[in-house]
Amino acid sequence: MATIVHDVVVNKPGQAYLSREDVWGGLEIKARNAPRFVKAIETCEVLEEGDNWLLREITGGGERHIERVTFTPLNVVRFDRVEGNSTGYITNEIHDTDDGLVLRFRVELTRDDLEPDGEQERAYFEAVRVGYIDAVETTLAATRELRSDVKKAG
Numbered sequence: 001m002a003t004i005v006h007d008v009v010v011n012k013p014g015q016a017y018l019s020r021e022d023v024w025g026g027l028e029i030k031a032r033n034a035p036r037f038v039k040a041i042e043t044c045e046v047l048e049e050g051d052n053w054l055l056r057e058i059t060g061g062g063e064r065h066i067e068r069v070t071f072t073p074l075n076v077v078r079f080d081r082v083e084g085n086s087t088g089y090i091t092n093e094i095h096d097t098d099d100g101l102v103l104r105f106r107v108e109l110t111r112d113d114l115e116p117d118g119e120q121e122r123a124y125f126e127a128v129r130v131g132y133i134d135a136v137e138t139t140l141a142a143t144r145e146l147r148s149d150v151k152k153a154g
Contacts, residue, residue: 001088001110001117002125008136010101016144020074020094023103026143027077027092031069034058037142038135040128055082085113090132092139105136 010018018026030037031054034044041060048055052071057064065084071077079090088109095102114121 002107002121002129004105004107004125004129004132006105006133006136007095007102008105008140009097009099010103010140016147018101018140018143018147020096020101022147023094023101023140023143024074026139026146027094028071029146030092030139030142031056031071031077031079037139039138040131040135081109086111092136103136103140105132107132 010023026037032044032046034041034056038060041058043057043059045057046054047057047066052073054069055066056069057066059065063085065086066082067079068082069077069079075094077092081087081089086109088107090109091104091106093104093106095104109125110116111121111124114124
C-alpha cells in the first residue's frame with residue numbers, strides 16, 4: 001500500500017488570496033471536472049449524484065477508475081476507488097494551521113495487479129508520487145484562475 005501525504009500552504013506571498021470557501025468551491029468543481037485540475041486525468045464523467053456524494057468515471061494514463069466521491073462541506077473531499085486496478089482512497093483536506101490555511105492531499109492506495117508492498121508496487125507509486133503532489137499545486141492554481149474569472153465577470 002502506498003501512503004502519500006503532502007501539505008501545501010494555500011496563501012503564499014505574491015499569490016492571490018483564497019479563503020476556505022474559495023478552496024472548497026475549487027474542490028467541488030475538481031470532483032466533477034478533474035482534467036482542469038489534475039494533469040494526469042484525461043476524462044471525468046459523473047455517473048450518479050446525490051446529497052454530498054457523486055460517482056464518477058475517470059481515465060488517465062491508459063487506466064480507468066470508478067470513484068465514489070464524498071463531500072464533508074468546507075473540510076474534506078474523499079475519493080474512494082470502487083472499480084479499477086487499485087483500491088483505497090484519496091482525500092483533499094482543508095486545515096487551519098499556524099502557517100495559515102493548508103490543503104492536505106492524502107493517498108492510501110494499493111495496486112490490485114501488483115504484489116502488495118512488493119518491489120513493482122513501490123516502484124509504481126514512487127513514479128506517480130510526483131504527479132499526485134503536483135495535483136495539489138495545480139488544484140490551487142486552477143482555483144485561483146476560477147476566482148480570477150469570477151472577479152473579472154463581476
